[in-house]
Amino acid sequence: MTKHVDPNPIEYEQLIYQKGLRYERPPFTFQPQEWERLASERMSAESKGYVVGSAGTGETARKNREAFARWSIVPRRLVKYDGFPDLSVNVFGQKLPFPIACAPVGVQRIFNPEGEIATAAAAAEQSVPFIMSTASSTSIEDVAKANGNGVRWYQLYWPPNDHNDITVSILDRAQKAGFSALFVTLDTYILGWRPSDMDNGYNPFLRSDKIGVAIGLTDPVFRSHFKEKHGCEVDDDLEAAVAEWTRTVFPGMSHCWQDIKFLQQHWKGPIVLKGIQSVEDAKKCVEIGVQGIVVSNHGGRQSDGGNSSLGVLPRIVDAVGDKLEIFFDSGIRCGADIAKAMALGAKMCLIGRPYIYGLVLGGEEGTSHVLKSLLGDLELTLHLAGIQSSSPNHLNRSVLIKEDDLF
Ligand SMILES: Cc1cc2nc3c(=O)[nH]c(=O)nc-3n(C[C@H](O)[C@H](O)[C@H](O)COP(=O)(O)O)c2cc1C
Ligand SMILES: O=C(O)C(=O)c1ccccc1
Numbered sequence: 001m002t003k004h005v006d007p008n009p010i011e012y013e014q015l016i017y018q019k020g021l022r023y024e025r026p027p028f029t030f031q032p033q034e035w036e037r038l039a040s041e042r043m044s045a046e047s048k049g050y051v052v053g054s055a056g057t058g059e060t061a062r063k064n065r066e067a068f069a070r071w072s073i074v075p076r077r078l079v080k081y082d083g084f085p086d087l088s089v090n091v092f093g094q095k096l097p098f099p100i101a102c103a104p105v106g107v108q109r110i111f112n113p114e115g116e117i118a119t120a121a122a123a124a125e126q127s128v129p130f131i132m133s134t135a136s137s138t139s140i141e142d143v144a145k146a147n148g149n150g151v152r153w154y155q156l157y158w159p160p161n162d163h164n165d166i167t168v169s170i171l172d173r174a175q176k177a178g179f180s181a182l183f184v185t186l187d188t189y190i191l192g193w194r195p196s197d198m199d200n201g202y203n204p205f206l207r208s209d210k211i212g213v214a215i216g217l218t219d220p221v222f223r224s225h226f227k228e229k230h231g232c233e234v235d236d237d238l239e240a241a242v243a244e245w246t247r248t249v250f251p252g253m254s255h256c257w258q259d260i261k262f263l264q265q266h267w268k269g270p271i272v273l274k275g276i277q278s279v280e281d282a283k284k285c286v287e288i289g290v291q292g293i294v295v296s297n298h299g300g301r302q303s304d305g306g307n308s309s310l311g312v313l314p315r316i317v318d319a320v321g322d323k324l325e326i327f328f329d330s331g332i333r334c335g336a337d338i339a340k341a342m343a344l345g346a347k348m349c350l351i352g353r354p355y356i357y358g359l360v361l362g363g364e365e366g367t368s369h370v371l372k373s374l375l376g377d378l379e380l381t382l383h384l385a386g387i388q389s390s391s392p393n394h395l396n397r398s399v400l401i402k403e404d405d406l407f
Contacts, residue, residue: 009376018118027362032097032334039357053196056304064331067308086389092270095125103350104155106135107204107212115385122367124150135212144177154179157249169221182267187275192302205246216245282320292325317345335377
């Protein structure tokens with residue numbers, strides 16, 4: 001069950017030192033750069049290749065990381081203020097205590113049998129919004145239950161227009177289950193060229209244990225279509241059902257900007273388009289009237305030879321930052337990374353792989369540990385730089401310098 005812990009990263013640090021004195025230790029290291037290595041030791045070759053891996057030669061993923069080191073935080077001194085930095089943000093008219101969310105990540109049961117149940121509970125415990133993937137290994141309703149009173153958002157892999165009734169059915173289920181915003185992923189209408197997965201013969205959907213298809217196979221509209229077409233129930237021919245569902249959510253490039261209107265008619269809350277990398281597309285998002293975008297390249301998992309996600313963030317912020325909410329992901333690994341993305345204009349950051357490493361290393365407690373670590377690290381990073389809050393009044397480009405400009 002979800003228990004609500006009053007969030008306070010700084011108290012958490014104090015507690016850790018005290019616990020340390022009593023020879024109690026956290027579930028695993030606080031060193032963020034170690035999480036991937038430790039989790040890799042615990043995973044099968046397939047799971048490791050899937051989560052750690054990226055598209056092609058890994059160039060986009062590498063650039064995502066390198067981009068952070070090109071910016072540095074310049075600390076200011078004798079900035080007197082009361083208390084600790086305020087990390088809260090206002091998003092979609094709601095005040096949230098922290099500026100991070102769990103990015104949508106599919107098939108989480110391959111990392112730990114508790115999968116999304118553990119991560120959704122951990123996110124609620126840490127007062128961090130949970131974005132549920134359409135490729136989850138747990139149904140919409142069960143994730144909602146595990147997330148309890150937490151803030152939850154739903155990520156859509158979007159069936160083609162001739163399956164609009166399935167889309168509506170999924171959106172209805174998500175709304176009924178308390179998902180308050182819709183994140184529509186635009187960069188994964190087909191999976192990228194992923195050498196590590198191909199080497200392992202691994203595809204997240206085409207597994208004998210049918211792990212990433214829970215939402216489709218439990219959907220009444222999908223089930224009835226399947227019966228009409230195949231003359232049997234989903235459960236009587238699971239192979240065919242999985243193949244059908246895979247085609248439904250990864251149909252290739254089947255949508256255009258006008259189609260967003262359909263989602264706007266069928267979703268009552270904010271809509272956020274995930275995977276924006278160009279100023280032109282960001283402007284389209286404003287034109288079409290969505291409430292937010294995620295500047296993301298899917299952690300470098302889709303296209304090789306791409307730009308860093310952080311690199312394009314400032315120009316997108318300059319073009320549309322005052323017209324919609326800008327979320328950011330791809331490459332965030334520590335508190336300073338979050339601070340830099342926010343200084344460049346992101347409202348909130350989505351955390352991808354790191355919380356999955358937490359899931360691998362310690363289930364719900366492990367995910368909680370990663371989220372708490374990132375938040376504690378962020379809070380101290382701001383405090384030590386003399387930055388009073390994560391709002392753009394205090395955390396903005398004036399706190400950053402480009403390393404290249406220093407020489
Ligand atoms: C194993 C894995 C599965 C993912 N599944 C989804 C998904 O189902 N839907 C989605 O929109 N993004 C998915 N993503 C992308 C993340 O939402 C996010 O954009 C990315 O992980 C951010 O980069 P980072 O891992 O470097 O933080 C997935 C990422 C990983 C690592
Ligand atoms: O692997 C991914 O990045 C992703 O988005 C996905 C695709 C299919 C199933 C689960 C996740």
